[in-house]
Amino acid sequence: MRLTIPKNEIICGDCLDVLMDFPDNCVDLIVTSPPYTDRRNHTYGGIHPDKYVDWFLPRAAQFLRVLRPTGTFILNIKERAFNGERHTYVLELILEMRKQGWLWTEEFVWHKKNCYPGKWPNRFRDAWERCLQFNKDKKFNMYQEAVMVPVGDWAERRLKNLSETDKIRDESRAESGFGKNISNWIGRDMVYPTNVLHMATECANRNHSATFPSTLPEWFIKLFTVENDLVLDPFVGSGTTAIVAKRMGRHYIGIDTKEEYCEMARNELRNRAYQEVLL
Numbered sequence: 001m002r003l004t005i006p007k008n009e010i011i012c013g014d015c016l017d018v019l020m021d022f023p024d025n026c027v028d029l030i031v032t033s034p035p036y037t038d039r040r041n042h043t044y045g046g047i048h049p050d051k052y053v054d055w056f057l058p059r060a061a062q063f064l065r066v067l068r069p070t071g072t073f074i075l076n077i078k079e080r081a082f083n084g085e086r087h088t089y090v091l092e093l094i095l096e097m098r099k100q101g102w103l104w105t106e107e108f109v110w111h112k113k114n115c116y117p118g119k120w121p122n123r124f125r126d127a128w129e130r131c132l133q134f135n136k137d138k139k140f141n142m143y144q145e146a147v148m149v150p151v152g153d154w155a156e157r158r159l160k161n162l163s164e165t166d167k168i169r170d171e172s173r174a175e176s177g178f179g180k181n182i183s184n185w186i187g188r189d190m191v192y193p194t195n196v197l198h199m200a201t202e203c204a205n206r207n208h209s210a211t212f213p214s215t216l217p218e219w220f221i222k223l224f225t226v227e228n229d230l231v232l233d234p235f236v237g238s239g240t241t242a243i244v245a246k247r248m249g250r251h252y253i254g255i256d257t258k259e260e261y262c263e264m265a266r267n268e269l270r271n272r273a274y275q276e277v278l279l
Contacts, residue, residue: 007230007251010242010269012262015234015255019062027066027253028141028229031217031241033076034059049080049087053096059234060097066232070141072224073102073134076110076212084122090130097134105140106133106195110216114200131197131216146222148190159186217241221248239265243272 005026011018034056035047047055063073079090094104108131118125159182166182185191199215217240221231227249233241236254238261245252246269256262 005230006253008246008253010236010239010254010256010262010265012257012259013255014257016059016062018255019059019066019234022062022066024065025068026230027232028068028071029074029221029224030063030067030071030232030234031074031076031220032233032235033212033237034235036078036080049082049089052089053093056093057096057100060100060102063234064101064136067136069137070139071136072105072140072142072220074108074220074224075132075134076129076216077132078126078129081120081123094132101136102134103136103138104132105135107131108133109196111196111198112201113198131220141224141226143223143226144192147193147219149193151185151188151191155185155188158182212240214240214244217244218248221245221250225250236265237261239268243268247272 005022067073077090077093079087081087098104110129110131112127112129115125115127162183169181197216197219199213199219201213217231217233221244225231228251230251230253231241231245232253232255234255236242236256239254242252242254242265254262254265256265
């Protein structure tokens with residue numbers, strides 16, 4: 001086992017093997033987008049939907065071990081259509097990860113706002129992906145003020161004429177335990193976001209088959225970490241998560257099985273460091 005954590009490195013190898021050398025409870029945030037089933041065949045070989053859960057679970061066990069109790073794991077994943085219907089491997093994976101010890105705390109929806117139209121005989125084009133949030137403990141680090149958004153036009157209309165109910169905590173009639181006091185938002189410029197993230201896909205990077213936009217890891221890094229925290233992407237690809245983490249003053253570790261992508265990420269990190277020196 002490593003005596004020191006290899007901070008700010010891109011490591012080539014299977015994360016299952018690489019992470020076995022890492023100490024317990026050393027990572028603050030894991031944010032990643034692993035190969036989807038039977039996708040990126042030319043890049044990573046592809047994994048059959050029926051085998052995906054068995055392939056992922058041993059890696060998830062390592063993620064669970066190295067993540068701090070106060071840390072968070074964000075898994076960007078999407079089920080695919082298989083034999084004319086949606087395969088259930090994502091749902092099966094969630095259930096098996098809960099048995100493994102994970103808490104399935106939240107589900108964010110990444111809406112790809114620049115998605116173009118399309119259809120198949122029995123469905124339309126996907127314009128969203130899941131970002132599943134898992135934790136080890138119910139008490140984890142979360143910096144909600146870091147991702148607040150402008151209040152929006154709704155406030156001018158909704159807050160103009162408040163009812164008496166709007167001025168008190170109105171408990172949910174569904175008995176969910178949630179409630180709201182609309183008057184709390186009077187005079188505020190910034191409010192908390194919802195769990196739907198409207199972000200365009202990455203179109204500029206043609207050197208990797210599935211680059212997610214820098215805004216996606218950036219949002220989660222803001223929400224779940226502070227400066228000098230350690231961010232891990234065990235399927236780092238061309239290095240987007242590592243690049244964003246470095247720019248935001250966090251430490252990073254990126255792991256990928258493809259040496260060409262690891263070198264691509266290293267080169268991009270070096271180039272950006274050189275540009276910062278010039279500035």
